[in-house]
Amino acid sequence: PVTQISEASIHRHKTEFPLNCSPLNLTQTCPLHYYPKTFQIHHQKYKSVTCPEFFHWIHEDLRPWTETGITEEMVERAKSKASFRLVILKGRAYVERYKKPPQTRDLFTLWGFLQLLRRYPGKVPDLDLIFDCFDYPLVEKKDHLLVAPPPLFRYCGDDDTFDILFRDWSFWGWPEINIKPWESLLKDLDQGNKRTKWIGRDPYAYWKGNPFVAKHRKDLLKCNVSNTKDWNARLYVQVLILITPFHRDHWF
Known part of the structure; x- marks a missing residue:
């Protein structure tokens, strides 16, 4: 049996995983032992905690492929709509880019995957993932009544599409409009709220x-x-599209 414990009873060990991804030095590499090979649980009680309730949405998002599974052919069909393809093999990330999205959405999304690999070494399984960095969902349900849809990840979705939702890139930062990563932004908002009360x-x-x-x-x-x-x-209109050149094949 699984014992469920309260969040308040867990002393959280905050671990930082800095990533130096300066665009001025494209030839840099991480130190030899920067990425550990195994993952250590800092608190023994984590081993008995049940999955968070929101995990059930993972099953909901993947429901269209319950009967068929996800095949390589389905992944290949998603390429025409995708910004990049991410392959993780033995803890190493490989990226193939197909089209340049607005601003640096793809860069910050990939940064999130690198942090995931750094935070949980040896725990991220091999995967092949197709991602589109534009807003509008594209995998229409009406077009896939008789055939399984391509598994395409993106930031947005609706009731009429099968696009698989992924965390918004701005979680890690949105430099084009000076938005910090959410954790840092939350601290700034908290300080700002303390400076002036709502009534004033x-x-x-x-x-x-x-x-x-x-x-x-x-x-x-x-x-x-x-x-x-x-x-x-x-209310202010702000439309910013930054297109920069890129190399088709990248690896991290």
Whole structure:
């Protein structure tokens, strides 16, 4: 039997895994023993903790392939819609890029995989993964009524598509608009909230982003200040697409 214990009873050991990925030195390599070969659990009680409740969404996301499994042919079919292909073999990551996404989304997503390999050495199984870094989900359910869909990962999904959701790249940072990794950003927000109490703030709603990726965002702009109306909303359009050259084949 599995014993479930409360989160409060666990003393969490915070371990940092720095990655030096400076673009100024493309020939650098990690020290010989930087990546350990085995993973050590820092707290014995972790061995008996049940999986978090949100893990059931993994099974939901993979439900379309319950009967068929995922074959190499399915993965190959996803290439036409993908930004890159990631293969992890014996703890080493290999990447093949197909198209350059906006900004540095692919770079920060791959950075997340490298941190995963660094954090859990020897625990990440071999895998072959296809990823698209654009917003709109593309694997339509209506197009795959009689055939299994290609397994394509991306940041967004909806009820009409089979795209497999993955953590947003901005979790690790969004430098084009000066957004720090979420953990650092959370600390900044906490400090900012302490400087001025809500009761003492100006009563304005502020939003900045790309309104052209969703109908609801376009509707939101109707609430912006105008010559005749002011609903205390300050809404700004920001559309940034940064395209940079890249080499087709990369390895980490």
